[in-house]
Amino acid sequence: QSALTQPASVSGSPGQSITISCTGTSSDVGSYKFVSWYQQHPGKAPKLIIYEVSKWPSGVSDRFSGSKSGNTASLTISGLQAEDEADYYCCSYAGSVTWVFGGGTKLTVL
Amino acid sequence: EVQLVESGGGLVQPGGSLRLSCAASGFTFTSYELSWVRQAPGKGLEWVSYISTSGSVMYYADSVKGRFSISRDNAKNSLYLQMNSLRAEDTAVYYCARIGGYRHDYWGQGTLVTVSS
Numbered sequence A: 001q002s003a004l005t006q007p008a009s010v011s012g013s014p015g016q017s018i019t020i021s022c023t024g025t026s027s028d029v030g031s032y033k034f035v036s037w038y039q040q041h042p043g044k045a046p047k048l049i050i051y052e053v054s055k056w057p058s059g060v061s062d063r064f065s066g067s068k069s070g071n072t073a074s075l076t077i078s079g080l081q082a083e084d085e086a087d088y089y090c091c092s093y094a095g096s097v098t099w100v101f102g103g104g105t106k107l108t109v110l
Numbered sequence B: 001e002v003q004l005v006e007s008g009g010g011l012v013q014p015g016g017s018l019r020l021s022c023a024a025s026g027f028t029f030t031s032y033e034l035s036w037v038r039q040a041p042g043k044g045l046e047w048v049s050y051i052s053t054s055g056s057v058m059y060y061a062d063s064v065k066g067r068f069s070i071s072r073d074n075a076k077n078s079l080y081l082q083m084n085s086l087r088a089e090d091t092a093v094y095y096c097a098r099i100g101g102y103r104h105d106y107w108g109q110g111t112l113v114t115v116s117s
Helices: none
Strands: A009-012 A018-023 A035-040 A047-050 A064-069 A072-077 A086-093 A099-101 A105-109 B003-007 B010-012 B018-025 B033-039 B045-051 B058-060 B068-073 B078-083 B092-100 B103-107 B111-115
Touching (some): A009 A018, A018 A086, A035 A064, A047 A064, A047 B103, B003 B092, B018 B033, B018 B092, B033 B103
Antiparallel strands (some): A086 A099, B018 B078
């Protein structure tokens, strides 16, 4: 149950787009469509923003988009806004009713 | 509105025990599986445990297997985590989360557990 690999930090200017990668293995990301992404502001609970690789929960902006290729999933945020500054975590179902999260990526909006 | 409210955290000595609770409201509790997820200070999220809708099936992360026990009381709309033989590395904010289709779609605000002498 090793954590998925994410970059520690990414940054971008308002209006730009950024992409956060999430690399797993053939036992988790590579095997299942159940990859989700969470946004966490300081001191707050995580919030689901993408599920099943590329689907949006109700109420989440379509500026957030997800994709997957092989063992790597990606989250893209377009039209960066100051409120997007937060930590982002990927998560994959890993079989046998277990889940594995990524180490998290801190997004800074310059 | 879906609400999950954790309680029971606090300071405990290494080797000690603690029981966390999570009170749920705003949805049909018996229809949803649940998880505990933790976050050590300044660190990432770690899935800890899962329980089925009936409470008859449970799974654990290797890091807590044999020490933690998850349960639920469907009559009280409540989820629990019994934590025994606590270690310093169990220090974290513990979140309860609802599972909807293999995703953790709603989270509580968390309760802090500190294991220290």
